Amino acid sequence: MALALQQLINGLTLGAVYGLIAIGYTMVYGIIGMINFAHGDIYMVSAFIAVTAFTLLAAAGITSVPLALAVVLFVSVLFTSVYGWAVERTAYRPLRGSTRLAPLISAIGMSIFLQNMVQLTQGARVKPIPPVLVGGFDIFEADGFTVHLSYSQVLIIVVTVLLMSGFTWMISRTSFGRQQRACEQDMTMTGLLGIHVDRIISLTFMLGATLAAVAGVLVTVYYGVVDFYIGFVAGIKAFTAAVLGGIGSMPGAMLGGVLIGLIEAFWAAYLSPEYKDVATFSILILVLMFRPSGLLGRPEVEKV
Amino acid sequence: MMLELSGVHAHYGAISALRSIDLSVQVGEVVTLIGANGAGKSTLMMSLFGKPRASAGRIVFDGEDITGLPAHEVARRGIALVPEGRRIFPRMTVMENLQMGAVLADPLNFEADLKRMFALFPILDERRQQRAGTLSGGEQQMLAIARALMARPKLLLLDEPSLGLAPLMIRRIFQVIRELNRDHGMTVLLVEQNAHHALRVAHRGYVLQHGRIVLSGSGRELLASAEVRAAYLEGGQPAGRRAE
Numbered sequence: 302m303a304l305a306l307q308q309l310i311n312g313l314t315l316g317a318v319y320g321l322i323a324i325g326y327t328m329v330y331g332i333i334g335m336i337n338f339a340h341g342d343i344y345m346v347s348a349f350i351a352v353t354a355f356t357l358l359a360a361a362g363i364t365s366v367p368l369a370l371a372v373v374l375f376v377s378v379l380f381t382s383v384y385g386w387a388v389e390r391t392a393y394r395p396l397r398g399s400t401r402l403a404p405l406i407s408a409i410g411m412s413i414f415l416q417n418m419v420q421l422t423q424g425a426r427v428k429p430i431p432p433v434l435v436g437g438f439d440i441f442e443a444d445g446f447t448v449h450l451s452y453s454q455v456l457i458i459v460v461t462v463l464l465m466s467g468f469t470w471m472i473s474r475t476s477f478g479r480q481q482r483a484c485e486q487d488m489t490m491t492g493l494l495g496i497h498v499d500r501i502i503s504l505t506f507m508l509g510a511t512l513a514a515v516a517g518v519l520v521t522v523y524y525g526v527v528d529f530y531i532g533f534v535a536g537i538k539a540f541t542a543a544v545l546g547g548i549g550s551m552p553g554a555m556l557g558g559v560l561i562g563l564i565e566a567f568w569a570a571y572l573s574p575e576y577k578d579v580a581t582f583s584i585l586i587l588v589l590m591f592r593p594s595g596l597l598g599r600p601e602v603e604k605v
Numbered sequence: 606m607m608l609e610l611s612g613v614h615a616h617y618g619a620i621s622a623l624r625s626i627d628l629s630v631q632v633g634e635v636v637t638l639i640g641a642n643g644a645g646k647s648t649l650m651m652s653l654f655g656k657p658r659a660s661a662g663r664i665v666f667d668g669e670d671i672t673g674l675p676a677h678e679v680a681r682r683g684i685a686l687v688p689e690g691r692r693i694f695p696r697m698t699v700m701e702n703l704q705m706g707a708v709l710a711d712p713l714n715f716e717a718d719l720k721r722m723f724a725l726f727p728i729l730d731e732r733r734q735q736r737a738g739t740l741s742g743g744e745q746q747m748l749a750i751a752r753a754l755m756a757r758p759k760l761l762l763l764d765e766p767s768l769g770l771a772p773l774m775i776r777r778i779f780q781v782i783r784e785l786n787r788d789h790g791m792t793v794l795l796v797e798q799n800a801h802h803a804l805r806v807a808h809r810g811y812v813l814q815h816g817r818i819v820l821s822g823s824g825r826e827l828l829a830s831a832e833v834r835a836a837y838l839e840g841g842q843p844a845g846r847r848a849e
Contacts, residue, residue, distance in 0.1 A: 476704070476708070479697070479701055479704060479705060480705070480708070482694070482696070482697065483694050483697070483705050486694045486695065486696055486697070487692050487694060489656070489676070489692075490688065490692040490694070491705075492654075492675070492676040492677050492680075493654060493676050493677075493680055493686050493688065494677075494680060494685075494705055494706060494708055494709070494752075494756065495677050495680035495681050495708055495709040495756065496677055496708055497675075497677045498677065
């Protein structure tokens, strides 16, 4: 019971992070119909920006945790969204109007490029940061097992909930959100109404990168270590989350993220921690085989 | 002169879709473009927005050369299109569709323009919170027209607004076109297969065949022309339309 509660907390934390990254996949897919395989690496880059920023702040003698967090979030979001913009501008936009496969291959190339760039400039070794947010609450004790909720977990869940609420509001209520949805439904028509479609696509990439950046900062605070390869695994899991929830659906991405996080946590606790990735990828295969439109997605209808 | 095309050519790959098109629309006019399926009518409309881009010739709108401008820039200069197949945003509400149409307009005009649209098409008022994809064909057509008008365009392009609609609805749509032109001075370029209705509402018309303009004249002249009658009004009329 206590273990289950602990894994619920851990799973929700992990799921929140996957959900944040998954939104980037799902938004980009929704608007231009491609899987941005470099998105996981955008997240990885944001984690490195966070590490650098934390290190610089520590060197500058800033000890206030909330201040440090706010500054690092701001810096990481700023730089990472520029990365998101640049990736779209250089690797995908020139290929618009070519075959569906071309941007996909370009995305894989971009992913390899980002990994290698970080490996070369930052080194291949795991980079640690001094603990930023230590401590937590012991909320429950049974059979000699204490259920622990750390401050960093609280931070992750609270920030994610706030961000997703804000995001949902923006997409459903604001003028930009409307234009974004219009592009998803009929890009040509949106252009005919006087909207600069390329700008909306750029902003979509930047927003996806923004959420990934927040995820990167949160994970850095949570685990305290990063390496150039974290984007690959986290990216594929978030992609699985997006597919599970229904690619193109934003609530689906959040739901999928939480489910993948929970499945992973419970699988690791009760079955085998070594095979938790197998569980995730089995889900990906099963969903693709039996319910390709995911839990909340619309079935793909061929336009004729 | 509101719109003037001179010597416009356009291609889809190697296939020539428009050949040496000369066409003009004066301020306050309703001009119609009739022709059979595949004659290039929709291509001509879309070529104004650079889709496909004119490979030769010039398109001048309101004194400015707009040849080769991207679609959103053309729209910003005051051309609104009600496209073939309506292309309303199906997963948005009626209201959201109208807001999308008003992106280019001054937000201060929004409420007043909305009121005008609901006066023109009362059914849209009743359905304002309904998803546009659930509307009937005729209602979607009204929404598409209202969405275009929300931008307060100088030139309204209508691409086959009567396609697939019930006779009563077709009459209503043409009545609206006439009202817009007569009471609000709206300049209209209308593409139609329904030559009979189109020529009666239009001041002037052009006949397009295989991407070429083969005939032009006033609506009345074209209605009376033997060629037009043979090709688009009698023999050439698809089954089902004759009864109107």
